[in-house]
Amino acid sequence: MPSEFREKVKEKVSEIQQKVYIKDEVLEKIVALFLSLKEGTFPSKKPPRGILFYGPPGTGKTLLMKTLAEKLGLSEPIIIRGPEIISQYYGRSEQRLRQIFTLAKERAEEENLAIIFIDEIDSIALRRDLSRGELEPRLVGQLLSLMDGLEKGVSKGHVVVIGSTNRPEVLDPALRRPRRFGLEIEFNPPDVNERSEILKIILGNYAPGRYEGIDFDKIAELAVGFTGADLLQLVNEALLQAALEGRDKITHEDLMKARIRIKPSALREFNLEKPKDKSKELNKEILEKIGEIATNFSANPHFKPILLKPELxxxxxxxxxxxxxxxCEKRECPYIVARAGRFRSRWFGETEHLIRQFFEKVRRYQPCVVYIKGLDAILDLAEEHLRGAVVEITGYLDEFRDENVKVLLICSISSHYEEETSLIREYFEGLSINKPNFVAD
Ligand SMILES: Nc1ncnc2c1ncn2[C@@H]1O[C@H](COP(=O)(O)OP(=O)(O)OP(=O)(O)O)[C@@H](O)[C@H]1O
Ligand SMILES: [Mg+2]
Known part of the structure; x- marks a missing residue:
C-alpha cells in the first residue's frame, strides 16, 4: 500500500472506532476495500460483491453498518432492513429489491462506489429448505440473480452489498459462495479488554461529561459475558438511577450496582449452571482436595486441568x-457445563467445529470453571473419525497451558480405556480418590 493510502485508511479507522469498537485488523480490511474502490485503485477487476457480518445479537453489526454508511463519505447511504422488504403483495418484494439495486448502480456510476446495507438479511435469504411460504424462495432467487448481475449495465464504479445476520446457519448456502458474500466477518462477544474499550466508547458518545471516577478495567473484568448491547443497558440503568437520586453524573458505584441487575446475554449461549453445595454428599478426603483446588484457583486464577477418573x-x-x-463463594465466576457427547456429529468436520467454537467461547469468559462430562466420548483414538477432534482438543489444551488461560477445566471420563492413553496422562492431573462414602441427600 502506498503510504498516503495507508494514512487515509488509518485515519478513517480511528474515526470509526470512536463510534464502534472493532479490531484494527478487521476494520482496516473493510476500510481499505471501500476507499480503494472509491478511488478506483482496487488491485483486481473483480472485487468482492458482498460482505457478511455475522454473530450473536448486540455485538455491533448494525452499529458498524450505520457508522460505515456515515463515515465513508457516500452521499446517501442505502440501508434496508430485511423484514421491511417483505410485502404480502405478489411480486412487490422482488420489485423493491430490484429498485434498490438499480438505484445503487446509478450511484456507483456517479460516485464510483455504492453500498447496499441489508440488515437482518436472513429474513430475505432463508435457506430454501427452511422457508415456509413461497415468498422466501423467490426472494433468495431474486437476490442471487441481482448479485450476480451487479456488473451488468454499469460502465464504471462498483456496488457492494453488506448483509448482517445473527443466524448465518439459516442463510441459503448459495449466497455464501465466493463471488457473492465472499468476505465474512464474525462478530464475537467482547473479551475483557474489548469490554473496557466499548464502555469508554458508550460513555463518551451517549453520556459525555456525565460520569466520573470510573475504573473501566474493573467494571469490564466483572462484566463477564456482557455484549456491547448489555454495556449500553448498564450505562442506561446507572444514568437512570443517578437521575432518580438527583445526581447528574454517574460514578463507579452506580455502574457496579447496575451490573447486578443485568443478565449478560453472551452467557445465554452456554449451558450455565448454578453450582450447588454438595459437601454433604462427599467424603472428607474428597472435600479436602476440592477445598484446596478451589482456594488456589480463586486466589490466583490460572489454567488448571483436572481429570475425574472413571472410579468417580x-x-x-x-x-x-x-x-x-x-x-464462586470467593469470586464471581461463570460455571460452564458441557456434555462431550454433544460435540459428536456425523457431519464431516462438524465435531471439530463444535469443539473449536466451545473453547473459543471459554477463552472469552475467563476466569471461569468449566466442566466437560464424559470426555472419552470424543477422545477415542480408536475411532478414526474422531482423530480430528483429538487433535483439536489437545491443541487447545496446549494453547491454554502456554497462554495460561484462567480456566479451571474439570473433565470426567466414564471408562478405563482412555485413562491409559498417554494423551490424557500428559495433559491432566488426575483427581483420583477413594470412592466417597455416600451420604443421602
Ligand atoms: N462493538 C461495539 N462497540 C460499541 N458499541 C457497541 C458495540 N456492540 C454493541 N454496542 C452497543 O450496543 C448497541 C446495539 O448493538 P447493535 O444493534 O449494533 O447489535 P447487533 O449486532 O446489530 O445485534 P442484532 O444481531 O440483535 O441485530 C449499539 O447501538 C451500541 O450502543
Ligand atoms: Mg442488528
Missing part, C-alpha cells in the same frame, strides 16, 4: 459442582 464417574457431577461452588 457416578460422583463426577457432584464433585465438579462442589468445586465451582467453592470457587
Amino acid at each position: 464417574w457416578h460422583y463426577a457431577d457432584k464433585i465438579a459442582s462442589a468445586i465451582a461452588y467453592k470457587v
Whole structure:
C-alpha cells in the first residue's frame, strides 16, 4: 500500500472506532476495500460483491453498518432492513429489491462506489429448505440473480452489498459462495479488554461529561459475558438511577450496582449452571482436595486441568459442582457445563467445529470453571473419525497451558480405556480418590 493510502485508511479507522469498537485488523480490511474502490485503485477487476457480518445479537453489526454508511463519505447511504422488504403483495418484494439495486448502480456510476446495507438479511435469504411460504424462495432467487448481475449495465464504479445476520446457519448456502458474500466477518462477544474499550466508547458518545471516577478495567473484568448491547443497558440503568437520586453524573458505584441487575446475554449461549453445595454428599478426603483446588484457583486464577477418573464417574457431577461452588463463594465466576457427547456429529468436520467454537467461547469468559462430562466420548483414538477432534482438543489444551488461560477445566471420563492413553496422562492431573462414602441427600 502506498503510504498516503495507508494514512487515509488509518485515519478513517480511528474515526470509526470512536463510534464502534472493532479490531484494527478487521476494520482496516473493510476500510481499505471501500476507499480503494472509491478511488478506483482496487488491485483486481473483480472485487468482492458482498460482505457478511455475522454473530450473536448486540455485538455491533448494525452499529458498524450505520457508522460505515456515515463515515465513508457516500452521499446517501442505502440501508434496508430485511423484514421491511417483505410485502404480502405478489411480486412487490422482488420489485423493491430490484429498485434498490438499480438505484445503487446509478450511484456507483456517479460516485464510483455504492453500498447496499441489508440488515437482518436472513429474513430475505432463508435457506430454501427452511422457508415456509413461497415468498422466501423467490426472494433468495431474486437476490442471487441481482448479485450476480451487479456488473451488468454499469460502465464504471462498483456496488457492494453488506448483509448482517445473527443466524448465518439459516442463510441459503448459495449466497455464501465466493463471488457473492465472499468476505465474512464474525462478530464475537467482547473479551475483557474489548469490554473496557466499548464502555469508554458508550460513555463518551451517549453520556459525555456525565460520569466520573470510573475504573473501566474493573467494571469490564466483572462484566463477564456482557455484549456491547448489555454495556449500553448498564450505562442506561446507572444514568437512570443517578437521575432518580438527583445526581447528574454517574460514578463507579452506580455502574457496579447496575451490573447486578443485568443478565449478560453472551452467557445465554452456554449451558450455565448454578453450582450447588454438595459437601454433604462427599467424603472428607474428597472435600479436602476440592477445598484446596478451589482456594488456589480463586486466589490466583490460572489454567488448571483436572481429570475425574472413571472410579468417580457416578460422583463426577457432584464433585465438579462442589468445586465451582467453592470457587464462586470467593469470586464471581461463570460455571460452564458441557456434555462431550454433544460435540459428536456425523457431519464431516462438524465435531471439530463444535469443539473449536466451545473453547473459543471459554477463552472469552475467563476466569471461569468449566466442566466437560464424559470426555472419552470424543477422545477415542480408536475411532478414526474422531482423530480430528483429538487433535483439536489437545491443541487447545496446549494453547491454554502456554497462554495460561484462567480456566479451571474439570473433565470426567466414564471408562478405563482412555485413562491409559498417554494423551490424557500428559495433559491432566488426575483427581483420583477413594470412592466417597455416600451420604443421602
Ligand atoms: N462493538 C461495539 N462497540 C460499541 N458499541 C457497541 C458495540 N456492540 C454493541 N454496542 C452497543 O450496543 C448497541 C446495539 O448493538 P447493535 O444493534 O449494533 O447489535 P447487533 O449486532 O446489530 O445485534 P442484532 O444481531 O440483535 O441485530 C449499539 O447501538 C451500541 O450502543
Ligand atoms: Mg442488528
